[in-house]
Amino acid sequence: MRPPNAIDFWRGVALVMIFVNHIPGLDYSLVTLRNYAISDAAELFVFLAGCSLAFLTNGSNGGSEPKPVGRVIMRLLLRAFEIWRAQIVTISIAIAMLGAGAIAFNDPLLLEWHGAGPAFTDTVRSSIGLALLTYQIGYFNILPLYVVLLLLAIVFVVLSRWSLLLALVASVALYVATLAFQLKLPSWPVGGAWFFNPLSWQILIVLGFLSITVQRRYTAVWHEAVVRLWPWAAAVVCVGAVIVWIDYRPDPMTVPSPRFFFLFDKEFLSPVRILSMMAVAIAFYPAYPVLSRQMGPAVRYFSSLGRNSLAVFCVASLLALGGQIVRYLGEPTFLFDTAIVVTGLVVLRITAWVAEFQSSTS
Amino acid sequence: MGRRISVFNVLMACAAVGLVPHAAVATDASRPAVETKKAIEPPARVVPLAAPSGPAAGQATKRSPLLRFATPRDSTECKVKSPAYEGRAPLRAVRRAILQNRPVRVIALGSSSTVGVGASSPRATYPIRLENDLEGVIEGLKVEMYARGQSGEVAEGAAERLKIDVAEIRPDLVVWQVGTNDAVARIDAETFGSLLRDTLAWLASHKIDVVLIDPQYVERLAQDARYTSIVNEISKIASEKRVLLVNRFDAMADLARQHPGSSYLSNDRFHLNDLGYRCMAEYATRAIVAGIIQADTENGAMH
Numbered sequence: 001m002r003p004p005n006a007i008d009f010w011r012g013v014a015l016v017m018i019f020v021n022h023i024p025g026l027d028y029s030l031v032t033l034r035n036y037a038i039s040d041a042a043e044l045f046v047f048l049a050g051c052s053l054a055f056l057t058n059g060s061n062g063g064s065e066p067k068p069v070g071r072v073i074m075r076l077l078l079r080a081f082e083i084w085r086a087q088i089v090t091i092s093i094a095i096a097m098l099g100a101g102a103i104a105f106n107d108p109l110l111l112e113w114h115g116a117g118p119a120f121t122d123t124v125r126s127s128i129g130l131a132l133l134t135y136q137i138g139y140f141n142i143l144p145l146y147v148v149l150l151l152l153a154i155v156f157v158v159l160s161r162w163s164l165l166l167a168l169v170a171s172v173a174l175y176v177a178t179l180a181f182q183l184k185l186p187s188w189p190v191g192g193a194w195f196f197n198p199l200s201w202q203i204l205i206v207l208g209f210l211s212i213t214v215q216r217r218y219t220a221v222w223h224e225a226v227v228r229l230w231p232w233a234a235a236v237v238c239v240g241a242v243i244v245w246i247d248y249r250p251d252p253m254t255v256p257s258p259r260f261f262f263l264f265d266k267e268f269l270s271p272v273r274i275l276s277m278m279a280v281a282i283a284f285y286p287a288y289p290v291l292s293r294q295m296g297p298a299v300r301y302f303s304s305l306g307r308n309s310l311a312v313f314c315v316a317s318l319l320a321l322g323g324q325i326v327r328y329l330g331e332p333t334f335l336f337d338t339a340i341v342v343t344g345l346v347v348l349r350i351t352a353w354v355a356e357f358q359s360s361t362s
Numbered sequence: 363m364g365r366r367i368s369v370f371n372v373l374m375a376c377a378a379v380g381l382v383p384h385a386a387v388a389t390d391a392s393r394p395a396v397e398t399k400k401a402i403e404p405p406a407r408v409v410p411l412a413a414p415s416g417p418a419a420g421q422a423t424k425r426s427p428l429l430r431f432a433t434p435r436d437s438t439e440c441k442v443k444s445p446a447y448e449g450r451a452p453l454r455a456v457r458r459a460i461l462q463n464r465p466v467r468v469i470a471l472g473s474s475s476t477v478g479v480g481a482s483s484p485r486a487t488y489p490i491r492l493e494n495d496l497e498g499v500i501e502g503l504k505v506e507m508y509a510r511g512q513s514g515e516v517a518e519g520a521a522e523r524l525k526i527d528v529a530e531i532r533p534d535l536v537v538w539q540v541g542t543n544d545a546v547a548r549i550d551a552e553t554f555g556s557l558l559r560d561t562l563a564w565l566a567s568h569k570i571d572v573v574l575i576d577p578q579y580v581e582r583l584a585q586d587a588r589y590t591s592i593v594n595e596i597s598k599i600a601s602e603k604r605v606l607l608v609n610r611f612d613a614m615a616d617l618a619r620q621h622p623g624s625s626y627l628s629n630d631r632f633h634l635n636d637l638g639y640r641c642m643a644e645y646a647t648r649a650i651v652a653g654i655i656q657a658d659t660e661n662g663a664m665h
Binding site for chain 2: 024025106107108109112113191192251252253259263265266324327328332
């Protein structure tokens, strides 16, 4: 078990925010990122996944001792498979929870939640879609994104072996083409497209990967850049908070074309969301050392979640669904919601402990 | 549920039940008798709609008929006692598109009902049926239907997506099935209402017609305060914003009473089946036809 670090800590924070945000109507969502920034916990989670990628592919020091390309590709493929497997298990349990709830409470409405309907009414095609990741239900659509991002990351990591700039240019080119031509991955059997478009979201994982790689290879330059950029990042964070507070959103009918460059769109990850995420990352970069000194137990708690992010994410998603069902069947009050959140936080910590216990014995 | 009965609703219900010419009369008492006469002149079940006002604006008698309406389909199985729709709102953009001889672009936005969960085939889903019904009712009309169904989506997400879709498609009409998932997710009626108001205001600012469809009726939740509060909020806002509202909740409640075996529901007892979608499309068709006629009765007021 590695000691707490900034990436694990912030990833743990992102996981808790995702858990809270996935229970609509909770007052506790007021303390999550989406109420203070144009980006939200999903962006933070993916960006930090990119940071972790640097350690996965470049070695534990993040950049100075790159691992053999063949081994890196194999690790990424295995990781993608692991996440695919987690998605299948998690979404299957979610669908089972809805089905069980519908039977136990004689309430067919539960079968409808978050687009689970086709799983019950069009089982044949939906089961194929589940395996292909083209059938996703609401709040269970981040892991499919993550699978595709890891597969795309193979290309960018290989390119980065020649040049970090080349990897960045390739990522930006794909991102720009995706927004300009509205490239999408189709959903099936339900029409439409993926809730998170991997072709645009890939840029965030590449930015995370490059951030850590550059930090480890060119530490002095990196540090100087962060110091210089910090005031600007803080200003962007403040402006973003004001924009969110006044609830401003660009009007899609009046922005220039290609419009996704100018909107706050989440599916395509409009540039302003990337800017917001990078500003948040830089602005809060110096915060971790302070927090680790002042709030040791909290840092250890969140870091433990972040260290075991996949298991914790899966359990958090299911807990959130359970929380929604309980709120639907009961009468939500602040106390009731508090009980849901506290229970969730405890279960997530237990999940992290079990995951660490399991890895220590294997 | 005091909102449900009004003289106007009764009049609109009478119109919707099958007599479009009567709907035109009912919605505008001052409409000249000549208009009614025009309704009689064409072959049975076909009604001409007046052309837009020209130099003789305000003199409906001078208008020349350009469009012909057949009576909307009125299946026996879909007949209900409650009005199929409520409100008195002109669909000016739709009328303009018709008179410009171009296809009417319609976005059908909603959740599982728009996706067609429970339908036996894509052709049996409500957007396709609505498209066919409208084309069957209005002579020469071509509808370009864009079904944007997203199962389980609450209004917050749907509103964002709606704006993007509207910017892409530039529709004349948005048929928005709204509220079911918000009611299920226990979204506060006030929060939901605020969002709906903002989105309707945005659509109005871009001169796009709207027809709302309220939540699905579910027997177990018929008396659920939170569920019905969303239903009532939609009705209140539709009235406030002068938007046509298809009374799916009441209509389905009537259907449930008339067909205790729930023959309009699929096996899960929640989603509609082919018959349910047919009824939904019929109700929406009636509302849209009434809205076009209303636009015409307002003497061709154009955006």
